[in-house]
Amino acid sequence: MAPTAVLEHVNEHPADLKSKVVEGEVQTEQQPKLPLADNYMYDFKYNHALPTIDALGQDIAADVDPIRTAEALVAQLSDVLGAGDAAGFTDLFLDYGVWRDKLAFTWDYRTFNFKENIARAAKDLLPATRAKNLRFLSPAPQIQRPYPDLAYLQFVISLNTELANAHAVVQAVSTSQGWKIWTLHTVIESLHDFPELPPADGHMTGSISWEKQRAKEDDEIVPDVVIIGGGQNGLVLAARLKVLGVKALIVDRGAEIGEVWTKRYEYLSLHFPHWADHFPYFPYPDHWPTYTPAQKQGLYMQWYAAAMELAVWNSSSVVKADQDANGNWTVQVNKGGKDDIRTLKPKHVVMATSLCGVPTIPVIPGIDEWKGGIYRHSTAHDSSRDFVGKKVLVVGTSSSGFDTAYDCARRNIDVTILQRSPTYIMSLTHSVPRAIGGYEPKNGVRPDLDEQDRLAFANPTGPGEELGRRNAEYLENADKELLDALHAKGLRTWRGQRGTGNGTLGQTRNGGFYFDAGACENIINGKIKVEPGYIEKFTEEKVILSGGRERQYDLIVFATGFSNTIDSVKSTLGDKIADQCEPIWGIDEEGEFRSAYKESGVPNLWIFVGYLPYTRFHSKRLALRLKALIEGVSPSPYTA
Numbered sequence: 001m002a003p004t005a006v007l008e009h010v011n012e013h014p015a016d017l018k019s020k021v022v023e024g025e026v027q028t029e030q031q032p033k034l035p036l037a038d039n040y041m042y043d044f045k046y047n048h049a050l051p052t053i054d055a056l057g058q059d060i061a062a063d064v065d066p067i068r069t070a071e072a073l074v075a076q077l078s079d080v081l082g083a084g085d086a087a088g089f090t091d092l093f094l095d096y097g098v099w100r101d102k103l104a105f106t107w108d109y110r111t112f113n114f115k116e117n118i119a120r121a122a123k124d125l126l127p128a129t130r131a132k133n134l135r136f137l138s139p140a141p142q143i144q145r146p147y148p149d150l151a152y153l154q155f156v157i158s159l160n161t162e163l164a165n166a167h168a169v170v171q172a173v174s175t176s177q178g179w180k181i182w183t184l185h186t187v188i189e190s191l192h193d194f195p196e197l198p199p200a201d202g203h204m205t206g207s208i209s210w211e212k213q214r215a216k217e218d219d220e221i222v223p224d225v226v227i228i229g230g231g232q233n234g235l236v237l238a239a240r241l242k243v244l245g246v247k248a249l250i251v252d253r254g255a256e257i258g259e260v261w262t263k264r265y266e267y268l269s270l271h272f273p274h275w276a277d278h279f280p281y282f283p284y285p286d287h288w289p290t291y292t293p294a295q296k297q298g299l300y301m302q303w304y305a306a307a308m309e310l311a312v313w314n315s316s317s318v319v320k321a322d323q324d325a326n327g328n329w330t331v332q333v334n335k336g337g338k339d340d341i342r343t344l345k346p347k348h349v350v351m352a353t354s355l356c357g358v359p360t361i362p363v364i365p366g367i368d369e370w371k372g373g374i375y376r377h378s379t380a381h382d383s384s385r386d387f388v389g390k391k392v393l394v395v396g397t398s399s400s401g402f403d404t405a406y407d408c409a410r411r412n413i414d415v416t417i418l419q420r421s422p423t424y425i426m427s428l429t430h431s432v433p434r435a436i437g438g439y440e441p442k443n444g445v446r447p448d449l450d451e452q453d454r455l456a457f458a459n460p461t462g463p464g465e466e467l468g469r470r471n472a473e474y475l476e477n478a479d480k481e482l483l484d485a486l487h488a489k490g491l492r493t494w495r496g497q498r499g500t501g502n503g504t505l506g507q508t509r510n511g512g513f514y515f516d517a518g519a520c521e522n523i524i525n526g527k528i529k530v531e532p533g534y535i536e537k538f539t540e541e542k543v544i545l546s547g548g549r550e551r552q553y554d555l556i557v558f559a560t561g562f563s564n565t566i567d568s569v570k571s572t573l574g575d576k577i578a579d580q581c582e583p584i585w586g587i588d589e590e591g592e593f594r595s596a597y598k599e600s601g602v603p604n605l606w607i608f609v610g611y612l613p614y615t616r617f618h619s620k621r622l623a624l625r626l627k628a629l630i631e632g633v634s635p636s637p638y639t640a
């Protein structure tokens with residue numbers, strides 16, 4: 001287990017954004033740490049092969065008409081779904097096909113890998129959920145050929161169950177037994193009886209101004225849902241709930257909305273183009289910069305809360321949270337941090353305090369006696385401005401570490417990056433088109449976000465892992481020159497957990513990779529130095545790196561990440577609730593995220609986390625689940 005630790009000494013720091021941890025493990029490793037084990041937070045137990053042309057023994061003929069082929073498959077799907085015919089449905093799949101469902105059939109997030117599991121689930125679910133009205137959605141059916149040896153038909157349909165409208169993305173391959181479904185992803189889109197509300201009239205007819213009216217409503221709100229944390233996930237979920245007519249209150253300890261971005265280090269821009277990042281209902285305006293400056297993202301969040309008229313209590317925190325035997329909540333909140341204690345009785349509580357629990361710094365012998373300089377966690381470091389002419393060490397080689405070293409290099413500060421284990425690195429040039437190319441505006445026209453989301457989220461974990469491995473291999477070749485030059489400077493790279501580049505790392509560690517936002521060039525030109533290893537100990541004046549290397553630094557920035565979200569649950573809702581919570585994040589046996597977006601192990605407690613495209617996609621699903629529960633129409637999740 002990696003050393004984690006104590007953030008008691010965040011000295012001279014401008015903005016301690018996170019709570020402080022008090023316990024940790026002592027750094028005892030003598031050998032450089034290896035990259036993560038393949039099974040780190042990853043319990044997925046199926047081996048998926050790609051249905052390559054070789055494996056299937058045939059290619060898709062050049063004259064195949066994708067539309068007519070898809071129509072024939074939809075007709076078959078329509079028959080078996082309408083009849084609740086589990087055997088017929090199962091027969092449509094490849095032996096190693098996958099059916100993944102988000103709330104449309106299972107009222108849960110579930111994946112059924114291979115025919116045997118599909119058959120079992122279909123037998124239980126289809127007779128009760130007669131899906132009908134299958135209709136094509138855009139884009140039109142297409143033959144996809146991502147690699148020379150892989151070809152499949154892809155199309156998107158909508159369908160109705162008794163309760164809901166859903167979409168399905170179908171990927172099918174041509175086999176000797178005809179067309180077979182490789183992957184089917186069914187996802188809830190809306191509830192028939194509870195559509196989104198129409199816009200309010202908006203005429204000012206009351207006796208007070210809009211602003212005062214809003215403040216009054218926010219102050220007096222009796223929420224159905226309390227969302228703890230008003231970052232992107234809390235805000236967007238609140239907006240989704242609002243348009244469904246659910247009263248949601250956000251409780252955030254920050255003084256202002258957006259602080260996670262406005263108070264991060266000042267040189268931060270988001271690491272990917274903004275194309276896939278729009279919040280629902282309020283997209284970025286035209287001419288938004290490609291890479292959003294972090295402070296601007298924070299402002300966008302403030303505008304969003306105002307535009308969507310969300311109820312947010314800032315500078316507020318949970319004092320006490322309790323559940324009775326029936327899972328009913330009593331939550332006491334210190335509103336505005338002024339001992340104005342409010343007692344709330346929401347039906348649901350959502351933790352949206354991020355995937356980061358608390359900042360971690362290694363416990364290193366002698367650190368308290370060190371007088372040679374100062375140290376701080378990256379969350380407490382806003383600029384290297386005050387360190388011009390001095391020596392800086394950055395510990396850790398994920399995004400924050402590279403960004404921090406890059407900021408120093410731009411100021412010609414003598415900066416070294418300390419790398420304990422290899423990092424997954426890719427250039428933006430090659431990775432962006434493959435990761436989010438579908439979201440890129442073409443000739444100034446933005447693609448439809450819902451349409452892109454359906455496609456982007458379509459691959460279940462098993463096939464996704466296989467494709468991730470291919471992608472990582474492709475990128476490694478495309479970035480060979482860059483990687484070779486980095487290796488020559490002593491920086492070590494790898495292909496990521498399970499060889500999938502940033503794919504699995506994002507699903508488990510929520511980091512450990514770097515999209516080159518500028519630091520690499522400065523490593524190659526020597527402005528950022530690289531040292532392998534870790535800090536073994538401190539003397540009064542010196543920093544001793546592993547192997548006894550003596551160094552002196554004026555500033556050490558620990559870009560060493562965060563503990564798990566469970567620490568945030570613990571410090572906010574208490575040990576009793578946290579102890580009942582299932583593990584959070586990482587992949588379960590069938591390929592779903594653990595606890596996020598679905599049942600958490602604690603009745604009426606939900607964990608809502610993830611990066612920006614996840615925020616938009618999953619917020620719709622969680623809001624619909626909460627609405628269905630509040631209205632008393634949600635079936636129980638399928639548990640077999």
Ligand SMILES: Cc1cc2nc3c(=O)[nH]c(=O)nc-3n(C[C@H](O)[C@H](O)[C@H](O)COP(=O)(O)OP(=O)(O)OC[C@H]3O[C@@H](n4cnc5c(N)ncnc54)[C@H](O)[C@@H]3O)c2cc1C
Pocket residue numbers: 228229230231232233234251252253254258259260268269270271272316317318352353354355399400403568571572608609610611612613
């Ligand atoms: C250098 C860097 C670059 C990144 N670039 C990108 C990017 O390009 N795209 C992307 O999608 N993501 C990026 N990320 C990740 C990004 O930080 C997360 O996607 C995002 O912050 C997650 O949003 P969230 O709402 O889950 O949590 P946060 O944004 O962390 O919001 C959590 C909110 O909860 C509040 N809170 C926390 N605990 C409590 C509590 N106990 N009580 C009350 N309130 C509480 C906080 O004040 C905060 O407002 C980057 C991260 C880093 C470090």
